Amino acid sequence: MIFGFDKGELKILLIERNEEPYKDWLALPGYFVEQQESIDEAAARILYELTGLRGIFMEQFHTFGEVKRHPQGRVITVAYFAMIRLSGAKELKPVTNYAKKAFWHPVESLPELAFDHSVIFNKALQKIKRKIAYQPIAFELLPEKFTLTQLQTLYEAVLNKKLDKRNFRKKMLNYGILKELDEKQKGVSYRAAKLYKFDKRKYAKLFKNELSF
Amino acid sequence: MIFGFDKGELKILLIERNEEPYKDWLALPGYFVEQQESIDEAAARILYELTGLRGIFMEQFHTFGEVKRHPQGRVITVAYFAMIRLSGAKELKPVTNYAKKAFWHPVESLPELAFDHSVIFNKALQKIKRKIAYQPIAFELLPEKFTLTQLQTLYEAVLNKKLDKRNFRKKMLNYGILKELDEKQKGVSYRAAKLYKFDKRKYAKLFKNELSF
């Protein structure tokens, strides 16, 4: 599951299947592990083959092993997720023909997905909501330079609720993992906001015992 | 991985293997998933076969999928963990002969285990330490009725550090998930402490969005 953030909305990367079963349905990107690759490697390879995306760090999430998940046989799925920035609107182009196309879809109002992928997706979304509350994982979703308002909008999208501006800023700046830049937003027709960068080194010190990154 | 708590020590359930490879080595209990069972069911069945323990709720933890984990072929392991009370010292008796015996071992000073089980174990221990800090999962390790001092000793064992008595009590009682009983400890040669019970219903309300139980 690849999450992205664009125009104030949290989005998930889906594919349109080009194979039976569930041909033409929407699904989470996924395929089979090969004999000579680890499951982490398989996740990276399959993401590339289905979407053209490379070099994205994915975190293992949960393994789904009910007996009748796949209509044609026993399949156990190890699910991963990642959060990425959608800046520059990278082209999404399947390299194999298992998928017809890949595209971003808002996490709200997701249609029913192939197999039990809706179940998998909902479990992941819940986890992200829990996680973002105590761990600033959201920076991966933003462009490299961002304003505090953009960051807040992202949090509001993920948590699906309004946050207080002053308190949000106080908290984020207190983490000490934001670097204030000497630059301002450009191209807006109102007061331009300061730009910030996410400081990965400080983040690593703070959360070295945690999972992400 | 089944964790237990006894005599102030956190312990882990190990088996002595009775099959090649790693015959006679110590290992975490585990075996193969059958075609017609879910991975959750397999975990429960295998635990029973190797130790005689039944009806223990296990939480899925992580899936290990490196290529060369098993010397004789490709094996992907879905690891689970559980915490149980050791009251009454249930007998541990393998039902199959894959294991010679099953026994409890203190988590400190664990010998090297078969396969990559030491890696798996260490990752689980870390996770438990993190988790117990923000979620009172430790009650499963105690007898049904316990004193606050016993509870504190358990926390100290898991976290491997001393805690302040007054602050610990304040915090635990403030959670509102302990029921004070009209009973006292018996058989001690000093002032007997009040006994408490863990209130699962209140716990469920408080942590309904979390994983455990």
Add this chain to the structure above:
DNA sequence: TTCACTTAGTGTACAAAGTACAATATTAAT
């Protein structure tokens, strides 16, 4: 019955983190 011993049980002052709330500052466009 008293005394010694062992653990149970308790409170206060301070620091840190979270929350509720609204006015002024800056810039662009007209």
Add this chain to the structure above:
DNA sequence: ATTAATATTGTACTTTGTACACTAAGTGAA
């Protein structure tokens, strides 16, 4: 100069976490 839009800032209060030491209660031995 004015308007319109968003950026930026502080304070009072509540809640939570932390450091710290004495008294209470029960047992067992003399």
